[in-house]
Amino acid sequence: MIDKADITGIILAGGKSSRMGTDKGFLKLNTKPFVQYSIDALKPLVSNIIIVSDHSEYDSLGYKRITDDIKEAGPVSGIYSGLKASETTYNLVLSCDIPLITTIVLQKLIDAADEDSEIIQAESNGKTMPLIALYKSNIRDTFKSFLEQDERRLRIAIKACKHKNVVLDETHQNATLNVNTKEELKHIEDVYNH
Numbered sequence: 001m002i003d004k005a006d007i008t009g010i011i012l013a014g015g016k017s018s019r020m021g022t023d024k025g026f027l028k029l030n031t032k033p034f035v036q037y038s039i040d041a042l043k044p045l046v047s048n049i050i051i052v053s054d055h056s057e058y059d060s061l062g063y064k065r066i067t068d069d070i071k072e073a074g075p076v077s078g079i080y081s082g083l084k085a086s087e088t089t090y091n092l093v094l095s096c097d098i099p100l101i102t103t104i105v106l107q108k109l110i111d112a113a114d115e116d117s118e119i120i121q122a123e124s125n126g127k128t129m130p131l132i133a134l135y136k137s138n139i140r141d142t143f144k145s146f147l148e149q150d151e152r153r154l155r156i157a158i159k160a161c162k163h164k165n166v167v168l169d170e171t172h173q174n175a176t177l178n179v180n181t182k183e184e185l186k187h188i189e190d191v192y193n194h
């Protein structure tokens with residue numbers, strides 16, 4: 001059983017949002033910004049929240065914001081930067097584009113923690129979700145060495161760590177839907193309003 005005091009919430013909110021064209025964290029679903037959904041799902045489970053983004057708009061949310069250590073290197077850099085700033089053994093890492101995420105799903109990741117696993121990621125509909133995952137802080141050096149080799153593929157970095165998946169049943173699959181395009185935004189609005 002992991003104590004809330006041992007878990008930091010890390011929200012990745014950098015990147016280019018090139019497919020959407022505007023910062024995804026500030027898209028709204030029922031008047032609430034997407035990033036706030038990630039914050040609200042994390043809150044009951046973590047002692048602290050860190051937002052990793054070079055965009056200063058995120059300061060308005062009232063949480064600690066840090067910038068990427070290595071710029072424009074994608075989620076591997078965002079996770080590495082967040083883990084470096086974290087003061088706890090465990091970290092729930094979330095993207096900012098999953099407005100249907102729930103605390104229940106995140107609790108399942110925590111419940112699956114064991115002696116061995118360094119990364120525990122959600123698996124939904126046959127897809128692994130490395131940005132809905134529990135990371136141990138001690139993997140930060142592994143991620144750093146990949147960045148130093150200019151390896152930016154998150155799945156490659158994860159493969160080098162002890163990892164496992166938590167398979168979500170049908171009732172939780174919508175919670176992991178992410179939004180990259182305007183079509184996906186429309187889909188998520190339809191799911192939410194249903």
Ligand SMILES: Nc1nc2c(ncn2[C@@H]2O[C@H](COP(=O)(O)OP(=O)(O)OP(=O)(O)O)[C@@H](O)[C@H]2O)c(=O)[nH]1
Binds near residue numbers: 015180
């Ligand atoms: N801190 C940080 N977060 C990132 C970075 N790249 C992507 N993210 C975050 O990771 C999550 C998934 O991002 P993607 O949708 O794959 O990438 P994106 O750059 O936001 O969007 P595209 O340009 O459309 O691929 C989102 O929450 C992004 O905010 C980065 O370089 N640094």
